[in-house]
């Protein structure tokens with residue numbers, strides 16, 4: 001071969017090497033510029049979107065000091081939710097209107113020798129506060145006996161008796177914990193604990209899911225939210241906003257009216273993929289009729305259970321809706337196995353007695369109460385603190 005031929009071969013080799021290096025650099029450059037991917041691998045049930053919270057993965061703690069002189073890039077700061085413990089105590093003043101129940105009872109009972117009209121007044125007070133007929137009769141029987149035995153008008157004694165009896169009605173022995181113990185599947189892999197939140201629209205369901213996510217984040221859990229209220233498009237946006245404030249991803253569909261069970265399934269799947277320990281799913285649960293509701297909620301629960309068992313079904317009830325709310329609660333309880341109740345809007349209502357009525361009616365504990373519109377105004381329910389607030 002001539003020198004010229006060798007030169008030509010060398011030039012060709014250089015050109016090929018440069019071209020290959022160029023292509024590789026371009027591809028990896030594109031990949032890097034996409035940043036952390038939010039597009040998930042295709043799933044069997046439906047395509048879904050994950051709204052990654054801005055700053056997801058960033059800590060609510062102090063950011064580490066930059067190691068270079070490069071200009072600082074603003075990282076979105078995540079909110080640090082208030083600790084869940086002690087919230088009921090902190091928000092005690094919000095129960096002021098419900099407190100009228102305790103104050104009225106105390107003032108009547110302190111009159112001494114009670115006449116029939118005093119007892120009627122007590123009965124009316126309890127019924128107006130939505131305590132319910134059964135528990136009202138029960139409490140009055142006990143108070144009649146106790147006040148006879150006690151034979152005193154001493155306010156401290158009367159208060160002690162009333163506190164004891166109210167507490168018994170609210171039942172401090174009920175298990176109000178969320179069951180978040182880790183689950184290991186048949187495959188030996190850890191599964192997230194899944195929770196379904198159900199209830200009539202307008203009761204504060206989506207808001208409760210957002211607030212509950214904050215409670216869980218405050219307790220150190222890794223949470224994924226599922227926006228399975230596909231009936232109202234704004235509900236998914238609302239949930240995405242809640243999630244983004246505390247760095248919790250929200251799985252939602254890009255299609256309005258999408259199958260809620262598919263979104264719930266995808267949320268659990270995403271929870272498993274990312275190693276989250278709790279997946280919390282919001283639903284629409286419209287009350288057209290009981291059969292429709294049973295079908296919808298039953299399907300969501302079954303489909304979620306394919307990925308991980310549903311540990312908690314929380315029913316959200318608006319405390320201000322009285323008997324109407326109780327009827328809704330019964331329909332939901334017949335449609336799906338409810339494990340706990342969230343009573344919203346307990347601030348600003350005098351109908352705190354509904355705590356007693358709904359627990360009696362459904363045999364399910366009130367686990368949380370909504371005491372305002374603020375992000376941390378959802379409190380784990382503590383029977384003693386509730387009764388003390390009624391009597392303060």
Ligand SMILES: Nc1nc2c(ncn2[C@@H]2O[C@H](COP(=O)(O)OP(=O)(O)OP(=O)(O)O)[C@@H](O)[C@H]2O)c(=O)[nH]1
Nearest residue numbers: 201202203204205206207235344345370371372373
């Ligand atoms: N005062 C008060 N307002 C509340 C409480 N919980 C929720 N709300 C308000 O109730 C309204 C309805 O709340 P949403 O979460 O949208 O109700 P939801 O509708 O059941 O949700 P969708 O099913 O998505 O329609 C909002 O204005 C909330 O701020 C509470 O505990 N106290």
